[in-house]
Amino acid sequence: MEKSRRLSFVTMVTKDELYQENVISSTYVNRNDIEYITVKNSKSGASGLNSGVEKATNNIVVCCHQDVFFENGWYEKLNKCLDKLDDITKYRLWGILGFAGTTYDGKMVGTHSGLGMTDNMDIIPVQTLDESVLIIKKSDNFKFDEGLIYYHMYGTDITLQSHSKDLNVYVLNVPIDHRTKWTSGNGFGESVTYIQKKWHSKYNVIYTTIGTL
DSSP, rough: OOOOOEEEEEEEEEEEHIIIIIHHHHHHTTTTEEEEEEEEEEESHHHHHHHHHOOSSSSEEEOOTTEEEEOTTHHHHHHHHHHHHHHHTTSOOOEEHHHHHHTTTSEEEEESSOOOOOOGGGGEEEEEEEETTTEEGGGOOOOOTTTTOOSHHHHHHHHHHHHTTTTTEEOOOEEEEEOOOOOOOOOOHHHHHHHHHHHHTSSSSOOETTEEE
């Protein structure tokens, strides 16, 4: 029997109208099922998400951008994927989940920005995830690396953290629309350099949805 899961949504918000038009309008299922936590005026992406996750009262936490619209049926599809992931004889224990990412051979998969799922699979193991949506379990005690002082690469880092704990990273077939075009923005180069220095001894190549490091 499919489980009904309680979720906490954590979103860094700079434009309330964007957040309401996208995240809130598309995810509101039942006030008892979903908790919404907003973070404003954060110093960085990592510090903002850490503060939001700390406030979350549910174990499954969805960290998403304010401009993400969740397509019809997302809640049921997410539950279906999580039910499958409960079968640890088929799937390794998961650490971080998302809806778009890049495999170990550099193929981008997912359900937004024109990416396609491989053979319509519901669950695909990946090396890294796109930061637009990251799902974690609070019980795993993950922390976004606050050494990343801008708003970039925190998703890449936390997925690599997950691999280092032998917890797998998966893209799930849960369609969304990331409605704002990506731009590199302030501090992108510095963030890439930080990731390369932190992880170069373990990974010769890091594949991400915004390029190969």
